[in-house]
Amino acid sequence: MAEDRRRREFGQYLAGLRRRTGKSQRQLAGLLCALSGVQSVTRNEVSRWERGGRVPEAWLPFLAAALRTAETQLQQAVAYARGDRLAQLPGAAATLAELLPPGDPLEPLTARTGHRIDAAKVEGLAARVHALRLADDVLSGGDLIAPAFRELSAAVTLHREASYPDDVGRSLLVQIGELAQITGWIASDAGRHADAERAYRLGISAARQAGDGPLTSNLAGSLAYQWVNAGRVQDGIGLAQAAVDEAGDDAPGKTRALFLDRVAWAHAKAGRAHAQEALRALGEAHDALGDDGHSEAPLWAYWVSREELEVMDARVFTELRRPLRAVPLLADVLARYDATHARELALYRSWLAVALADANEPEQAAAEAVRVIELSGDLTSDRTAARTRTVLERLREYDDVPEVRAVLDAHGHLLLTGP
CATH class of the missing domain: 1.25.40.10 (Tetratricopeptide repeat domain)
Structure with a gap:
C-alpha cells in the first residue's frame, strides 16, 4: 500500500539523519530521553520509527535538536509519511523514471550537444561503478539509492549527448550495463522494486547492444532473483535459466557459478517438488567455479567465491x-x-x-x-x-x-x- 511505502521511506530518511550525526539507535534513544526529561524512548522504539512502524510526531522538537535538523523539515517528512499529497520527503531520491529520458533512454540524440569523450572518460566511470559496488558491501540500499540513480542518469545522458568513436561507445554501453546492475540491486535492497526492474531492463538493453553476453546474463539473473523473492517464482525460474543459456558454456567459471546459483535459489523457492532441480543446479555451480579453463572473470564477479x-x-x-x-x-x-x-x-x-x-x-x-x-x-x-x-x-x-x-x-x- 502507498501509505506503508511512505512510512518506510520516512523511516529510511530518519535513519539517514541519525547516521549522519554518527549516533547509534541506542545513543539517539538516550539523547531523546535526556532532552525531553522523559525516560520512555528505547532503542526498540527508534528501530520501530526507522522501519516505518510508527511516526514519532510527538518527538519532533527533540528529534530536531538531537539530529541537528530543522523541525520544519521533520514536519514536512511526517506530512509525507501521513499521506499528504502535496508533501515531499526532504532529500528523497527521485524515481528512476523521473531521471531517465522518455522513450528509449539509450537512443542517441540526432544532434549531439555534448563534447567528444575518449577512453579515459569511460575508465573514470568504470572506477566509480566499482566504487559503488564496494560501497554496497558495507552500506544498505537506502543509503546508496540517491547517488546510484544520479550516476546512472548521468551515464545515460553522456551516451545520448556526447560524441565518441565506436570502441568508446561500446565501452560506455558496458559501463551503463554494469551501473544499471548495481543500481538495480541497490534499489531492490531499498524496497524500490519497480525502480530496480527499470534499471535491470535498461542494463539488459545496454549490455546486448554492447555484445556482452555474461553481463546480459548477470542483469537477467538479477531480475530473476528479484522476481523470485517477490513471489513470481515460475517467471523467475524461466528467466534465471535463460540467463544461464544466454551466457553459454564459454562464459567465465565464476559467472556461470553465479548464474547457476540463481537457478538453484529459484527452484528452492518453488518448494520441495523442485528439490532435485535445485540441488542439481548447486552441484553445477560448484563445478563451474572449479573450471579454470575459460576466460578471466569480469571485475563485477569479484565477490563470487567458494x-x-x-x-x-x-x-x-x-x-x-x-x-x-x-x-x-x-x-x-x-x-x-x-x-x-x-x-x-x-x-x-x-x-x-x-x-x-x-x-x-x-x-x-x-x-x-x-x-x-x-x-x-x-x-x-x-x-x-x-x-x-x-x-x-x-x-x-x-x-x-x-x-x-x-x-x-x-x-x-x-x-x-x-x-
Missing part, C-alpha cells in the same frame, strides 16, 4: 527444510565472515535462525534472532527487514519456550512493519 556458494547451498537447504545440512554450513561460513558486511551477516544469520528452528532448537534460534535484529537495526535494507519478519514468524511456533517468548515480547512489533 564461501559464497556455500552460503547459497545453506540457504537452499534451509528453504527445502533440510536443517541438518544447512546449520553446519552456515555456522562455518559465519565464523569466518567479514564483520564489516553487516547486511550479509544479518541475512545469513536469519537463515541460520530458521534452520535452527526447523531442527527443533528454539533456544538457539531465539539467540540467532536477537543477533539478526541487532545487526539489522541500523540498516536501511528492505531485505534484512523482510528476513527479520520471516525469522520472528517462524519463532511463533515455539512461543511457549521462555527464550522465544522473550524475543517475541521485545521485538514482535517488527512483524507489524511489513509491506
Whole structure:
C-alpha cells in the first residue's frame, strides 16, 4: 500500500539523519530521553520509527535538536509519511523514471550537444561503478539509492549527448550495463522494486547492444532473483535459466557459478517438488567455479567465491527444510565472515535462525534472532527487514519456550512493519 511505502521511506530518511550525526539507535534513544526529561524512548522504539512502524510526531522538537535538523523539515517528512499529497520527503531520491529520458533512454540524440569523450572518460566511470559496488558491501540500499540513480542518469545522458568513436561507445554501453546492475540491486535492497526492474531492463538493453553476453546474463539473473523473492517464482525460474543459456558454456567459471546459483535459489523457492532441480543446479555451480579453463572473470564477479556458494547451498537447504545440512554450513561460513558486511551477516544469520528452528532448537534460534535484529537495526535494507519478519514468524511456533517468548515480547512489533 502507498501509505506503508511512505512510512518506510520516512523511516529510511530518519535513519539517514541519525547516521549522519554518527549516533547509534541506542545513543539517539538516550539523547531523546535526556532532552525531553522523559525516560520512555528505547532503542526498540527508534528501530520501530526507522522501519516505518510508527511516526514519532510527538518527538519532533527533540528529534530536531538531537539530529541537528530543522523541525520544519521533520514536519514536512511526517506530512509525507501521513499521506499528504502535496508533501515531499526532504532529500528523497527521485524515481528512476523521473531521471531517465522518455522513450528509449539509450537512443542517441540526432544532434549531439555534448563534447567528444575518449577512453579515459569511460575508465573514470568504470572506477566509480566499482566504487559503488564496494560501497554496497558495507552500506544498505537506502543509503546508496540517491547517488546510484544520479550516476546512472548521468551515464545515460553522456551516451545520448556526447560524441565518441565506436570502441568508446561500446565501452560506455558496458559501463551503463554494469551501473544499471548495481543500481538495480541497490534499489531492490531499498524496497524500490519497480525502480530496480527499470534499471535491470535498461542494463539488459545496454549490455546486448554492447555484445556482452555474461553481463546480459548477470542483469537477467538479477531480475530473476528479484522476481523470485517477490513471489513470481515460475517467471523467475524461466528467466534465471535463460540467463544461464544466454551466457553459454564459454562464459567465465565464476559467472556461470553465479548464474547457476540463481537457478538453484529459484527452484528452492518453488518448494520441495523442485528439490532435485535445485540441488542439481548447486552441484553445477560448484563445478563451474572449479573450471579454470575459460576466460578471466569480469571485475563485477569479484565477490563470487567458494564461501559464497556455500552460503547459497545453506540457504537452499534451509528453504527445502533440510536443517541438518544447512546449520553446519552456515555456522562455518559465519565464523569466518567479514564483520564489516553487516547486511550479509544479518541475512545469513536469519537463515541460520530458521534452520535452527526447523531442527527443533528454539533456544538457539531465539539467540540467532536477537543477533539478526541487532545487526539489522541500523540498516536501511528492505531485505534484512523482510528476513527479520520471516525469522520472528517462524519463532511463533515455539512461543511457549521462555527464550522465544522473550524475543517475541521485545521485538514482535517488527512483524507489524511489513509491506
